[in-house]
Amino acid sequence: MSRIYNFSAGPAVMPEPVLERAQAELLDWHGSGMSVMEMSHRGKEFMSIAAQAEADLRELLTVPDNYKVLFMQGGAHAQFSMIPMNLLRGNKRADYVNTGSWSKKAVAEAKRYCDAQVVASSQDSGFTRIPAFAGWTRHDDAAYLHYTPNETIGGVEFHWIPDTGDVPLVADMSSTILSRPIDVSRFGLIYAGAQKNVGPAGLTLVIVREDLIGETLPGTPTVFDYKVHADNGSMYNTPPTYAWYLAGLVFQWLQTQGGLAAMAQVNKRKADKLYAAIDASGFYRNPVEPASRSWMNVPFVLPDAELDDAFLTQAREAGLVGLKGHRSVGGMRASIYNAMPESGVDALVGFMAEFERRFG
Amino acid sequence: MSRIYNFSAGPAVMPEPVLERAQAELLDWHGSGMSVMEMSHRGKEFMSIAAQAEADLRELLTVPDNYKVLFMQGGAHAQFSMIPMNLLRGNKRADYVNTGSWSKKAVAEAKRYCDAQVVASSQDSGFTRIPAFAGWTRHDDAAYLHYTPNETIGGVEFHWIPDTGDVPLVADMSSTILSRPIDVSRFGLIYAGAQKNVGPAGLTLVIVREDLIGETLPGTPTVFDYKVHADNGSMYNTPPTYAWYLAGLVFQWLQTQGGLAAMAQVNKRKADKLYAAIDASGFYRNPVEPASRSWMNVPFVLPDAELDDAFLTQAREAGLVGLKGHRSVGGMRASIYNAMPESGVDALVGFMAEFERRFG
Numbered sequence: 001m002s003r004i005y006n007f008s009a010g011p012a013v014m015p016e017p018v019l020e021r022a023q024a025e026l027l028d029w030h031g032s033g034m035s036v037m038e039m040s041h042r043g044k045e046f047m048s049i050a051a052q053a054e055a056d057l058r059e060l061l062t063v064p065d066n067y068k069v070l071f072m073q074g075g076a077h078a079q080f081s082m083i084p085m086n087l088l089r090g091n092k093r094a095d096y097v098n099t100g101s102w103s104k105k106a107v108a109e110a111k112r113y114c115d116a117q118v119v120a121s122s123q124d125s126g127f128t129r130i131p132a133f134a135g136w137t138r139h140d141d142a143a144y145l146h147y148t149p150n151e152t153i154g155g156v157e158f159h160w161i162p163d164t165g166d167v168p169l170v171a172d173m174s175s176t177i178l179s180r181p182i183d184v185s186r187f188g189l190i191y192a193g194a195q196k197n198v199g200p201a202g203l204t205l206v207i208v209r210e211d212l213i214g215e216t217l218p219g220t221p222t223v224f225d226y227k228v229h230a231d232n233g234s235m236y237n238t239p240p241t242y243a244w245y246l247a248g249l250v251f252q253w254l255q256t257q258g259g260l261a262a263m264a265q266v267n268k269r270k271a272d273k274l275y276a277a278i279d280a281s282g283f284y285r286n287p288v289e290p291a292s293r294s295w296m297n298v299p300f301v302l303p304d305a306e307l308d309d310a311f312l313t314q315a316r317e318a319g320l321v322g323l324k325g326h327r328s329v330g331g332m333r334a335s336i337y338n339a340m341p342e343s344g345v346d347a348l349v350g351f352m353a354e355f356e357r358r359f360g
Numbered sequence: 361m362s363r364i365y366n367f368s369a370g371p372a373v374m375p376e377p378v379l380e381r382a383q384a385e386l387l388d389w390h391g392s393g394m395s396v397m398e399m400s401h402r403g404k405e406f407m408s409i410a411a412q413a414e415a416d417l418r419e420l421l422t423v424p425d426n427y428k429v430l431f432m433q434g435g436a437h438a439q440f441s442m443i444p445m446n447l448l449r450g451n452k453r454a455d456y457v458n459t460g461s462w463s464k465k466a467v468a469e470a471k472r473y474c475d476a477q478v479v480a481s482s483q484d485s486g487f488t489r490i491p492a493f494a495g496w497t498r499h500d501d502a503a504y505l506h507y508t509p510n511e512t513i514g515g516v517e518f519h520w521i522p523d524t525g526d527v528p529l530v531a532d533m534s535s536t537i538l539s540r541p542i543d544v545s546r547f548g549l550i551y552a553g554a555q556k557n558v559g560p561a562g563l564t565l566v567i568v569r570e571d572l573i574g575e576t577l578p579g580t581p582t583v584f585d586y587k588v589h590a591d592n593g594s595m596y597n598t599p600p601t602y603a604w605y606l607a608g609l610v611f612q613w614l615q616t617q618g619g620l621a622a623m624a625q626v627n628k629r630k631a632d633k634l635y636a637a638i639d640a641s642g643f644y645r646n647p648v649e650p651a652s653r654s655w656m657n658v659p660f661v662l663p664d665a666e667l668d669d670a671f672l673t674q675a676r677e678a679g680l681v682g683l684k685g686h687r688s689v690g691g692m693r694a695s696i697y698n699a700m701p702e703s704g705v706d707a708l709v710g711f712m713a714e715f716e717r718r719f720g
Contacts, residue, residue: 002388002393003387003388003393003394004392004393004394006393006394006398008398008399008400008403009400010400010598011397011398011399011400011401011406011598011601012398013394013398014395014397014398016387019386019387019395020387022386023383023386023387026379026382026383026386027363027376027379027380027383028362028363032364033362033363033364033366033679033681034363034364034366034373034681035374035379037371037374037559037560037561037606038366038368038371038372038373038374039368039371040368040369040370040371040682041371041561043368043682073433073434073435073438073562073600074433074434074438074583074597075433075583075597075598076597077582077583077596077597078433078434078581078583078597080581080582081581081582081583081584082581085581109581109582112579112582113579193598195598195601199397200397200600200601200602201397201401201598201599201600201601201602202433202562202563202599202600202601202602202603203562217579219472219473219577219579221438221440221441221442221445221469221581221584222437222440222441222469222472223434223435223437223438223441224441224581236437237434237435237436237437237438238370238371238435238553238555238561239561239562240433240560240561240562240600240603241371241555241560241561241562242560242561242562242602242603243562243600243602243603246397319393321393321394322400322403
């Protein structure tokens with residue numbers, strides 16, 4: 001079978017040129033006689049791969065010099081613990097914004113370490129919008145404010161950055177990082193599991209302002225100390241080298257696409273097309289208010305859940321997979337990350353129209 | 361350039377047939393139209409890969425039914441914290457055996473959580489032997505006894521399993537797992553970073569007796585709770601899917617080699633050849649007492665450290681890389697894991713003889 005269009009929320013589609021290059025280099029990287037996955041992480045070959053990946057990421061996101069870039073393990077779930085363990089710094093209070101499933105997980109874990117208060121929530125709307133900033137009950141003495149710029153499951157996204165003054169802003173960008181330019185200097189810490197917009201699962205990116213790290217809660221595992229990783233160039237322990245390499249290939253691919261400004265244009269166009277098709281149909285429905293709609297994850301429902309199986313089966317036959325909505329919300333979800341080509345969105349829109357013609 | 365012989369201690373050489381299969385399947389796994397690294401971890405394709413890998417590992421090691429097999433992240437360093445956090449279970453004391461660099465790291469981290477006592481050590485010998493069991497000052501009320509069956513840096517290995525009675529035995533098998541059959545039922549918990557004998561870095565295997573898990577220290581990060589991972593089939597959070605897949609290919613390759621009994625024969629023969637060449641030379645020297653020599657990591661020194669650079673350079677020209685000893689001990693080290701073919705050891709032995717003829 002040829003390659004299909006994979007709308008999975010993560011692990012997710014990767015750029016085909018990246019996979020092709022990884023395939024070509026799999027047994028012998030640049031004449032080294034080794035696969036990247038066989039290289040000592042302290043050897044000159046892998047050190048060059050690692051350094052290039054960090055440099056390319058810094059360039060793509062214009063990361064200021066006073067931020068450390070860490071290549072870690074454990075995914076967002078590990079970050080949910082590491083953030084309070086590292087960023088409370090003697091404070092007992094942290095603010096959290098609740099915009100859906102991933103926010104809630106972050107809050108629940110933080111509550112085990114501090115007085116983590118939800119200072120804004122869109123629960124009353126069923127998480128179909130971003131709560132207006134004016135109503136946030138923030139604390140100026142909070143150690144940090146945590147939010148989830150894009151909710152992978154609910155498909156709601158911030159299209160603005162909260163202004164938290166001197167309170168460091170912490171963002172779970174797992175499902176939106178690298179989808180557009182961002183002003184890193186507005187953040188205290190940005191983290192992202194790689195398996196959506198960066199590379200394979202098992203790698204977690206952390207971008208952290210260096211003055212925020214170095215003081216951990218008693219009992220913090222050493223591998224959960226950002227400073228330890230920062231001081232060791234993310235090689236305190238053996239990093240996930242192959243995932244790091246693949247992330248580097250993705251960064252290079254993003255550069256060839258014109259960088260994040262160009263990606264933003266394509267991503268917006270892809271999202272606009274899909275939402276326009278949904279809204280125009282009268283058959284499909286996306287529950288999120290237009291100003292809060294995600295560019296990355298587009299949930300939608302059919303008029304009758306009894307049609308879901310037919311939709312998924314026929315979509316698969318048309319080469320469109322990974323469209324089943326998260327088990328917690330049902331319906332459909334199309335994740336259209338950087339690596340989903342516009343032709344994939346076009347194919348989905350075409351399939352949806354045809355399905356509606358037959359079942360609508 | 362063609363493939364070289366890579367004696368790196370980890371990340372380390374992988375079986376060439378495994379890399380070839382990964383390469384062939386990289387863009388399209390079994391007609392799915394997707395790379396394994398693009399698959400949802402909850403989709404039927406990856407679930408089948410994951411289940412097969414666990415089943416094959418269980419078969420290779422004859423893992424009893426009352427043991428959980430976990431596919432985790434974070435390497436041995438994460439385990440150094442997780443073990444006391446999970447296995448103390450209200451106890452405050454744990455016993456540790458110190459046979460070198462990796463043992464010491466495990467003890468240092470454990471001391472942050474409990475009264476971790478070194479009950480046996482070979483420090484007085486410069487870590488060149490395994491301390492005789494008769495002299496161990498074990499505690500019958502310890503929560504567990506931790507040891508390192510193979511020290512990757514020092515090249516000392518247990519060729520026997522300590523009998524700790526009712527005290528659960530915990531073993532860091534990172535550099536020896538799958539090198540021979542073991543009696544899993546003798547252990548409370550076995551862990552291993554994958555990047556030596558299992559697969560790529562970023563995956564950690566844990567085999568734990570199920571009655572030992574479920575009670576963690578207060579403040580234990582949820583992702584550090586073995587029970588949470590066990591209850592969720594290692595999918596509480598997104599696992600390192602591609603590394604899991606590659607480990608599965610390695611398990612299949614081990615089966616085609618005849619399983620662990622056959623690997624043990626080959627591994628012993630490879631080690632015997634190399635030690636015999638070292639001992640017979642009068643030029644090279646391995647400092648470890650014969651009964652404690654590792655089958656996996658063979659450190660050796662030249663008569664004059666001034667020759668080291670020439671040795672390494674000429675070895676590289678002969679297609680033999682990764683031979684530099686750990687920075688903490690100097691000299692040379694040949695890691696000859698499962699995936700190092702016997703022809704690689706033969707080539708190394710031949711090169712060493714030739715080097716000695718010219719410089720001895």
